Amino acid sequence: MFKNFRQDWMSNVRNDVLAGLVVALALIPEAIAFSIIAGVDPKVGLYASFSIATIIAFMGGRPGMISAATGAMALVMVSLVKSHGLEYLLAATVLTGVLQVIAGWVQLGRLMRFVSRSVVTGFVNALAILIFMAQLPELNPQTIGVTWHVYAMTAAGLAIIYGLPVITKAVPSPLVTIVVLTIFSIWMGLDIRTVGDMGELPDSLPVFRIPDIPLNFETLKIIFPYALTLMVVGLLESLMTATIVDDLTDTRSDKNRECVGQGVANIATGFIGGMAGCAMIGQSVINVKSGGRGRLSTLVAGVVLLILVVFLGEWVKQIPMAALVAVMIMVSIGTFNWSSIRNLREHPRSSSAVMIATVVVTVATHDLAKGVLTGVLLSGFFFAHKVGQILRIRSLAEDEGRARTYTITGQVFFASAERFANAFDYKEVIDKVRIDVSRAHFWDITAISALDKVVLKFRREGTEVEVIGLNDASATMVDKFAVHDKDGADDMLTGH
Amino acid sequence: MTQQDNKVLACVDLSPYAQHVADYAAWAAARMAAPLEFLHVIDRHPALQGGQDHSGALQANAEQSLLKSLSEQDAARTRAEREQARIFLNALRERALAAGAAPVDTRQRHGDLDETLHEQQAGVRLFVLGRRGESAHSTQRELGRHVEQVARALNRPILTVTDGFKAPERVLIAFDGSSITRRGVEMVAGSRLFKGLPVQLLMSGKASQDGPKQMAWATQTLETAGFDVAGEIVPGDPESTIAQAIQAKGIDLLVMGAYTHSPLRSLFLGSKTDDLLRSARIPTLLLR
Numbered sequence: 001m002f003k004n005f006r007q008d009w010m011s012n013v014r015n016d017v018l019a020g021l022v023v024a025l026a027l028i029p030e031a032i033a034f035s036i037i038a039g040v041d042p043k044v045g046l047y048a049s050f051s052i053a054t055i056i057a058f059m060g061g062r063p064g065m066i067s068a069a070t071g072a073m074a075l076v077m078v079s080l081v082k083s084h085g086l087e088y089l090l091a092a093t094v095l096t097g098v099l100q101v102i103a104g105w106v107q108l109g110r111l112m113r114f115v116s117r118s119v120v121t122g123f124v125n126a127l128a129i130l131i132f133m134a135q136l137p138e139l140n141p142q143t144i145g146v147t148w149h150v151y152a153m154t155a156a157g158l159a160i161i162y163g164l165p166v167i168t169k170a171v172p173s174p175l176v177t178i179v180v181l182t183i184f185s186i187w188m189g190l191d192i193r194t195v196g197d198m199g200e201l202p203d204s205l206p207v208f209r210i211p212d213i214p215l216n217f218e219t220l221k222i223i224f225p226y227a228l229t230l231m232v233v234g235l236l237e238s239l240m241t242a243t244i245v246d247d248l249t250d251t252r253s254d255k256n257r258e259c260v261g262q263g264v265a266n267i268a269t270g271f272i273g274g275m276a277g278c279a280m281i282g283q284s285v286i287n288v289k290s291g292g293r294g295r296l297s298t299l300v301a302g303v304v305l306l307i308l309v310v311f312l313g314e315w316v317k318q319i320p321m322a323a324l325v326a327v328m329i330m331v332s333i334g335t336f337n338w339s340s341i342r343n344l345r346e347h348p349r350s351s352s353a354v355m356i357a358t359v360v361v362t363v364a365t366h367d368l369a370k371g372v373l374t375g376v377l378l379s380g381f382f383f384a385h386k387v388g389q390i391l392r393i394r395s396l397a398e399d400e401g402r403a404r405t406y407t408i409t410g411q412v413f414f415a416s417a418e419r420f421a422n423a424f425d426y427k428e429v430i431d432k433v434r435i436d437v438s439r440a441h442f443w444d445i446t447a448i449s450a451l452d453k454v455v456l457k458f459r460r461e462g463t464e465v466e467v468i469g470l471n472d473a474s475a476t477m478v479d480k481f482a483v484h485d486k487d488g489a490d491d492m493l494t495g496h
Numbered sequence: 497m498t499q500q501d502n503k504v505l506a507c508v509d510l511s512p513y514a515q516h517v518a519d520y521a522a523w524a525a526a527r528m529a530a531p532l533e534f535l536h537v538i539d540r541h542p543a544l545q546g547g548q549d550h551s552g553a554l555q556a557n558a559e560q561s562l563l564k565s566l567s568e569q570d571a572a573r574t575r576a577e578r579e580q581a582r583i584f585l586n587a588l589r590e591r592a593l594a595a596g597a598a599p600v601d602t603r604q605r606h607g608d609l610d611e612t613l614h615e616q617q618a619g620v621r622l623f624v625l626g627r628r629g630e631s632a633h634s635t636q637r638e639l640g641r642h643v644e645q646v647a648r649a650l651n652r653p654i655l656t657v658t659d660g661f662k663a664p665e666r667v668l669i670a671f672d673g674s675s676i677t678r679r680g681v682e683m684v685a686g687s688r689l690f691k692g693l694p695v696q697l698l699m700s701g702k703a704s705q706d707g708p709k710q711m712a713w714a715t716q717t718l719e720t721a722g723f724d725v726a727g728e729i730v731p732g733d734p735e736s737t738i739a740q741a742i743q744a745k746g747i748d749l750l751v752m753g754a755y756t757h758s759p760l761r762s763l764f765l766g767s768k769t770d771d772l773l774r775s776a777r778i779p780t781l782l783l784r
Binding site: 018019022023025026161162164165168169170171172173174175244247248249250281282285286288289290291330331333334335336337338339 | 549550551552553554555556557558559560562563566567570
């Protein structure tokens with residue numbers, strides 16, 4: 001236990017602290033931007049980022065992963081905030097946490113194996129597109145306060161973000177962007193939209209408070225669907241990110257502990273007036289890139305973030321939205337999986353279809369859970385189709401034309417049952433049919449009833465049928481569900 | 497694997513101290529007529545990878561390019577270390593063969609030192625471990641950071657060695673009548689490791705009632721096994737009495753029970769074993 005403690009917290013102090021600082025500075029613009037996406041005051045996202053990062057540092061299952069207020073979660077909340085307001089969002093956040101803790105206890109994380117690589121790629125691509133789209137209102141000439149200055153500043157911001165690392169990697173370039181653009185706009189006295197126009201910023205440390213909502217069934221009916229979606233999206237992104245960090249650092253993580261940790265973090269966050277969040281792919285990559293590996297990096301990120309915004313609130317207010325937009329465009333470019341576009345042609349068409357379907361459904365519904373569900377269902381469908389192809393039926397006349405042996409090889413289940421049933425020649429005049437299934441597997445009741453039908457159809461022609469070589473697993477399916485080897489089978493087929 | 501059973505496993509890193517580990521391991525293996533294996537563990541600790549990039553910017557395909565660069569760094573480091581260690585281990589092997597141990601095998605493994613040793617311990621009769629290693633110059637610690645971790649992870653005797661090799665001639669058993677040291681006495685009696693060496697038994701600490709009885713049993717056991725034994729009960733602080741006995745009697749190998757208390761206790765109160773290992777500058781056989 002102590003060894004783990006030392007390993008998780010103390011093995012990499014200098015790098016963890018430095019990386020935590022870099023992440024804290026990168027988190028501030030994102031937390032503000034995601035609050036704006038969700039339609040709440042920037043302080044809701046900033047408090048959330050502080051509380052989630054700090055709690056996950058202790059409770060999470062993946063040291064070195066960064067969790068905070070995220071775009072994926074913010075997108076889900078939009079309509080709840082619009083229709084019912086902040087208090088319902090806080091209640092939904094607490095409920096999300098409760099559901100996530102339960103999910104961790106029942107080890108729901110294991111379901112992640114059904115989320116294929118194509119779905120994951122679709123998820124991050126859709127997320128990148130949505131984050132980018134959320135910046136468009138700030139660049140829309142129809143929005144009040146958007147002048148040519150905004151475009152110029154956004155362009156300048158992007159130039160600094162991508163240009164500065166070429167010269168030096170010692171300072172975070174997004175931070176330099178924000179500082180330079182803020183000073184420039186104050187100095188020039190530009191009348192453009194700033195973070196202060198977007199709502200309240202934190203002016204104190206967060207305090208505990210219970211969401212101001214009626215505790216009744218009506219409320220539950222409103223928040224439960226949102227909480228459920230938030231739970232799914234939060235765990236999906238967190239577990240995905242955990243896998244990414246696992247790969248990057250070549251270490252293992254405790255996925256169930258991560259689920260419970262996310263839940264606890266969200267419960268606590270709801271009670272201090274923060275919005276639900278989860279792990280962040282981009283920030284975790286930044287953390288690892290900056291040398292962060294241990295829990296200390298996450299803790300430093302959370303604590304430094306709060307200190308900065310509480311004490312520098314007056315300055316944070318002055319940040320022009322153009323600077324924030326530049327940072328978020330960087331986040332969206334960094335999140336998008338660009339090689340997936342090149343891979344569209346190289347990968348199997350079904351995989352590409354799953355990826356594109358996930359993106360399209362997500363972007364259309366603004367709901368990552370629906371997108372992922374579509375992707376998972378579609379990949380299951382494609383898989384069933386492919387495995388259904390693995391079925392070969394050969395036949396050979398024997399015993400001087402009195403008998404015929406059908407040899408079945410492959411998988412018989414709902415997707416291949418019809419092909420299986422159609423492969424027999426029922427009109428053939430013959431004494432005996434032998435069906436050799438020793439190299440086949442009967443997976444479900446559709447397959448069993450198909451076999452039943454085949455057997456009964458032959459019997460009605462007066463042909464004797466023998467099924468040989470049912471392997472053990474298939475045999476249990478047949479024992480449980482088949483009718484042809486029980487009395488009165490023929491009657492059942494004809495409906496009497 | 498049966499051939500590998502009951503081997504002496506010498507854990508070495510690429511520091512000059514490995515020479516002494518090799519000498520003692522060869523001495524022990526030769527005396528016990530046991531096979532000797534040199535093990536070098538490449539601990540590719542992820543936290544050791546430096547992060548120089550504090551730009552905080554996400555380039556396109558940031559994740560893929562980071563994964564690529566990190567795994568390339570790892571690969572390059574591992575390859576270099578593997579080759580270096582192979583040459584080093586072969587030199588140690590030659591040295592051990594020259595000292596009369598046979599057969600001598602070498603092995604490199606990836607992983608965490610204590611986990612690796614724990615996995616290996618089924619076929620091991622004796623571990624040999626340097627008390628200090630590669631990082632000895634860069635820290636103030638007199639005792640390498642791995643010693644306690646490793647000793648706690650294992651339940652085989654561990655010979656921890658210091659600088660310089662001198663074939664042990666006089667053995668001191670720090671005997672306190674506990675079950676662990678009684679087992680130690682039985683082990684010494686039954687093993688060929690100390691055959692023919694004079695053995696000194698020392699009981700210290702608070703005088704206990706059945707001390708003399710225990711001592712008589714231990715002396716008896718060792719005498720029966722053909723050892724030249726002298727037993728002594730010296731009340732007083734174990735650390736100083738043992739140190740004095742080593743000085744006075746020219747002892748060059750100490751046998752004692754190790755880390756019998758919980759890790760928590762040793763975190764707050766320090767460990768008697770650690771103190772003894774620091775003060776006794778001779779090879780020490782830790783009994784678990």
